[in-house]
Amino acid sequence: MGSALLEITNLDKRFETAKDTVQALRGIDLQVREGEFVTVIGPSGCGKSTLLRIIAGLDTDYSGTVRLGGAEIKGPGIDKGFVFQEHRLFPWLTVEKNIASDLSLRDKEVRRKVDELIELVKLKGFEKAYPRELSGGMAQRVSIARALLRNPKILLLDEPFGALDAFTRAHMQDALLEIWRTNKTTMILVTHDIDEAVFLANRVVILKPRPGEIRAVVNVDLPYPRKKATSSFQELRLNVLNQFEKVEELALTDGAGI
Numbered sequence: 001m002g003s004a005l006l007e008i009t010n011l012d013k014r015f016e017t018a019k020d021t022v023q024a025l026r027g028i029d030l031q032v033r034e035g036e037f038v039t040v041i042g043p044s045g046c047g048k049s050t051l052l053r054i055i056a057g058l059d060t061d062y063s064g065t066v067r068l069g070g071a072e073i074k075g076p077g078i079d080k081g082f083v084f085q086e087h088r089l090f091p092w093l094t095v096e097k098n099i100a101s102d103l104s105l106r107d108k109e110v111r112r113k114v115d116e117l118i119e120l121v122k123l124k125g126f127e128k129a130y131p132r133e134l135s136g137g138m139a140q141r142v143s144i145a146r147a148l149l150r151n152p153k154i155l156l157l158d159e160p161f162g163a164l165d166a167f168t169r170a171h172m173q174d175a176l177l178e179i180w181r182t183n184k185t186t187m188i189l190v191t192h193d194i195d196e197a198v199f200l201a202n203r204v205v206i207l208k209p210r211p212g213e214i215r216a217v218v219n220v221d222l223p224y225p226r227k228k229a230t231s232s233f234q235e236l237r238l239n240v241l242n243q244f245e246k247v248e249e250l251a252l253t254d255g256a257g258i
């Protein structure tokens with residue numbers, strides 16, 4: 001794991017609506033090293049998606065600085081891959097065409113890359129299948145492959161397994177770790193699930209709401225592959241849960257007057 005790939009300094013984000021101003025993020029400082037896997041957790045509305053969208057370059061209206069590979073993020077681009085909760089595949093395109101997106105499979109380089117990605121996400125034999133023929137987990141693997149097509153510097157995943165059942169979810173966590181270890185892509189994954197956050201990450205960032213601020217950062221110094229049933233895993237999980245509960249109490253007291 002090398003130097004800082006992503007550097008966020010004093011990030012503030014407000015939404016001005018007709019009625020009021022929402023301070024979605026305040027004073028966010030975060031550095032992510034090249035090759036690192038960071039998970040972000042926090043209650044609903046604490047600014048997780050807003051943070052990810054800013055890193056993706058989908059929202060450039062903020063104060064503070066956000067740099068990727070030393071350069072300020074000016075907008076979306078091929079150096080950032082994004083995976084949403086719902087797969088967002090084109091229903092009329094096959095798996096391989098969805099992965100190739102706007103590039104042509106007739107191009108030898110594209111064909112090679114798509115085949116490599118299909119191998120990576122373990123969908124060999126499903127190249128010509130349509131999204132309706134896939135399970136939720138398979139469809140999400142296609143969107144991960146699509147996001148990796150142009151070898152992004154960073155892969156951003158916004159609750160990518162949130163819509164999947166617990167069993168599929170556990171499989172997808174294993175699959176994503178394998179992708180990460182093979183591809184060595186830096187990843188930031190947003191989740192509600194504390195087990196998932198601890199299972200995947202080198203570091204867990206816990207956000208608190210209104211305004212969205214970093215409450216704590218927990219290092220997860222456990223070797224991969226991890227076992228959720230071990231005492232060292234449970235100890236770290238409790239550590240994160242403890243911080244998370246403080247955050248939820250804050251969210252509840254804050255919301256009580258509304």
Ligand SMILES: Nc1ncnc2c1ncn2[C@@H]1O[C@H](COP(=O)(O)OP(=O)(O)O)[C@@H](O)[C@H]1O
Nearest residue numbers: 015017022024043044045046047048049050051
């Ligand atoms: N486009 C928007 N306009 C106004 N408020 C917004 C907009 N997007 C998000 N917000 C507000 O910003 C806060 C953070 O939202 P979001 O980042 O979606 O939270 P999370 O992903 O953690 O659930 C919330 O209070 C939300 O209502």
Ligand SMILES: [Mg+2]
Nearest residue numbers: 048049050158
């Ligand atoms: Mg969200």
